[in-house]
Amino acid sequence: MTTSLQKMIIQDRIALKNGHGNMPYLELRFNGAEVHLYLHGAHVLHYQPAGQRPVLWQSKSSLFEPGKPIRGGIPVCWPWFGAHPNDPKQPLHGVARLAEWEPVRSSATSEAATATLKLPASVYPDASLQLTVELSDHLSVTLTTINNRDTDINFTEALHSYFAIQDIHAVTVTGLEGQRYIDKLSSDKSLQTQNGPISFSAETDRVYTDTSHACAVIDTALKRRIHVSKENSLSTVVWNPWIEKSIRMPDFGDREYLEMVCVETANCGSNAVTLPPGQTHAMHLRISTQKDS
Ligand code: TA6
Numbered sequence: 436m437t438t439s440l441q442k443m444i445i446q447d448r449i450a451l452k453n454g455h456g457n458m459p460y461l462e463l464r465f466n467g468a469e470v471h472l473y474l475h476g477a478h479v480l481h482y483q484p485a486g487q488r489p490v491l492w493q494s495k496s497s498l499f500e501p502g503k504p505i506r507g508g509i510p511v512c513w514p515w516f517g518a519h520p521n522d523p524k525q526p527l528h529g530v531a532r533l534a535e536w537e538p539v540r541s542s543a544t545s546e547a548a549t550a551t552l553k554l555p556a557s558v559y560p561d562a563s564l565q566l567t568v569e570l571s572d573h574l575s576v577t578l579t580t581i582n583n584r585d586t587d588i589n590f591t592e593a594l595h596s597y598f599a600i601q602d603i604h605a606v607t608v609t610g611l612e613g614q615r616y617i618d619k620l621s622s623d624k625s626l627q628t629q630n631g632p633i634s635f636s637a638e639t640d641r642v643y644t645d646t647s648h649a650c651a652v653i654d655t656a657l658k659r660r661i662h663v664s665k666e667n668s669l670s671t672v673v674w675n676p677w678i679e680k681s682i683r684m685p686d687f688g689d690r691e692y693l694e695m696v697c698v699e700t701a702n703c704g705s706n707a708v709t710l711p712p713g714q715t716h717a718m719h720l721r722i723s724t725q726k727d728s
Pocket residue numbers: 504517527528595619640672674697699
């Protein structure tokens with residue numbers, strides 16, 4: 436069921452605004468916290484708890500154009516993560532983040548402000564896709580796929596979260612110690628084992644597989660931890676482009692690698708999802724912050 440954008444508005448809690456590139460977004464508010472959910476790509480671009488710096492990073496060079504991905508926030512990668520499995524002409528990370536999503540429902544209670552969008556059926560008829568954002572004392576994002584076919588569908592997916600940090604040299608990611616990963620930058624595609632927390636001193640692009648572990652982004656410069664937990668996700672991708680790749684990306688400032696890190700909640704590679712006819716798969720992401728003394 437599609438509703439009108441206007442019906443998503445709830446006084447003081449959910450507003451409809453025009454943002455970058457004059458693109459419409461829903462502003463969710465809860466106890467001084469704020470989230471911006473763009474209809475373009477159902478893209479959560481901004482999350483700021485009360486009294487804190489933004490938790491999600493966005494590039495000052497990002498495009499905000501129809502058919503182009505927004506750089507930063509939480510891109511929705513679906514129904515494939517990375518390159519299309521067999522058609523190089525298809526866009527990186529799927530079609531969902533390039534489409535204009537439709538409003539479904541919103542609500543606001545003393546517990547949370549919530550909004551749900553759906554991918555227009557014309558974009559990918561084999562499956563229905565919805566994204567629900569819930570803002571409370573933390574941020575929850577759920578990506579739900581329903582198989583519309585009478586046969587299994589296979590897909591990969593990610594909530595490709597870009598986190599705002601003070602200085603990449605003073606950041607570690609914990610929670611994946613001992614987990615197995617593929618280093619996408621190495622010619623050796625065999626599984627490696629993570630030894631201790633992840634630190635960053637060069638381009639880093641790792642797919643941790645068969646892991647349901649929660650992670651934390653430890654920002655020692657900002658004295659903040661960003662906790663990233665998940666359900667129904669068996670892959671976690673950790674990425675920083677470092678300087679050479681940043682320079683090669685037109686929608687990414689040359690030195691912006693210093694202020695971001697991606698910890699992505701995914702089902703990709705060997706963790707691709709096979710969904711039987713009529714069945715539902717919901718991948719769930721929870722983001723919260725903690726001040727360090
Ligand atoms: O998640 C890591 C990754 O797959 C990197 O390899 C890099 O391509 C990044 O995603 C950004 O992808 P995008 O299409 O947003 O430029």
